[in-house]
Amino acid sequence: MKPTHSDIAARLRAAYDTGAVPPLRDGLDPTDVAGAYAVQALNTAHWVGQGRRIVGRKVGLTAKAVQAQLGVGQPDFGVLFEDMCIKDGGILQASKVIQPKAEAEVAFILSADLPSADVSREEVAAAVAEVVAAIEIVDSRIADWKITFADTVADNGSSAFYVLGSTPKPLSGLDLWTCGMALEVNGEVTSLGAGVACLGHPLNAATWLARTLAERGEPLRAGDVVLTGALGPMVIIKPGDVVKASIGGLGSVSFTYEDAR
Template identity: 55%
Template sequence: MTTAPAVDASTIAAADRLVAAERTGVACPPVRDVLTPHDIAAAYAAQRVNIQRGLAAGRRIVGRKIGLTSAAVQRQLGVGQPDFGALFADMCVADGDEIPAGLLLAPRVEAEVALVLGADLPDPDTTVVEVLRATEFALPALEVVDSRVAGWDITIVDTVADNASCGLFVLGATPVPLDRVDLRAVEMRLWKGADIVSRGTGADCLGGPLNAAVWLASTLAAVGDPLRAGDVVLTGALGPMVAAAPGDAFETEISGLGSARTRFAAAPAEGTQG
């Protein structure tokens, strides 16, 4: 098992800055000024501080998300691998439900394949066969990413510390066993209102969502926090993410999996309270 880095004053400072932004709704400066530049291990340590704070406050982890599955985004942030964050139960939005105004700071929407596990994945050398056997079913998903860092001014250190820029997630309602769909070949379309604003395929996610899931399972097992039966795994975006504004409605359709949709509530009229 890989030893986690010690939690020092800079780790706490970064975690404090991010959790304060989430609590107040006021975005904060990047945290890379208090963490060692390019020290991804320190960024994960800050992420874990706030995850533990959430658990202590009664929140419940229901899965993980994989980020940075796009080669172009990896190049932009100067990394050669994805990242991950924790999904809490209170991040899950029912298919078709409205997201309240003001809940997020700077939301963006992307469409993904979600896997729901029926068995643990405890090994650091997890294989694709083990992921296939452990996956109970797949679902279409919308991930609503968000950044507590002002203006999305992020490096890899900032987004990792910020729980991989997790916001909310929406899952489709019809489970599909993996023997009924080729996840690498699925085609995704994302609508914003009546307009298609993002397209992609399963192969656009690290060559296939199962590849992403293998990476996540192996990485988490290596640090002693493996994926468990019942976990939801958001495997990564199939196309570009799209900025969301109050009143926007989004729907994705992923071939072989179905659809998922959500709407952002309109902003309250000036001088009124929600």
């Protein structure tokens, strides 16, 4: 019997404790957008019921090459919970993740609600209170990262944790199109990129997200954190690594991936 969305949601929740599971092909076709978001929504509701607090959203699959690899023509999104945030310079414990990777991103903190499905990029820009450099620690509950679009969406956008920089800047005056990005692991540059790599501009990614969530009746709200997507290739991290991302105009942000004790 084909597993239900509830069955798949429970399987993914269990993976956080017991380890990665095989791809979800038995219950989700690789491009089943509606089904994948239905699974994500079931787990979001479960976690909210357990007391976790939603503080924003993340955008994924903002690189055209990655979209092509997964056979889709659009980004995806996942939910950010308050307990996913690691302070700048803080520690990620190895026991909290399965097969983590890090990527550098631009993060927006909003000052206004964005309830319209027709919101313009200019209106999104006007709602941005602060901009910070960020690192997203992505992690898949799917074994060996053998993901399709449906796998990653159902798995909350393959999200795990994130780190926000401690020097917020106003959007005005920033060049988020040509801004360069360097991601270092233990002082060695392992990923390079620029703002244009994020769907052409981080504001494009945030606008797509605002419209998509408004259409779903779950609009972005004042105070929300928006991780707009990777500026360059993600990198595998291992216990003991010190990870630092620097983005032009936004400064740096870092964390240490600590071995389990």
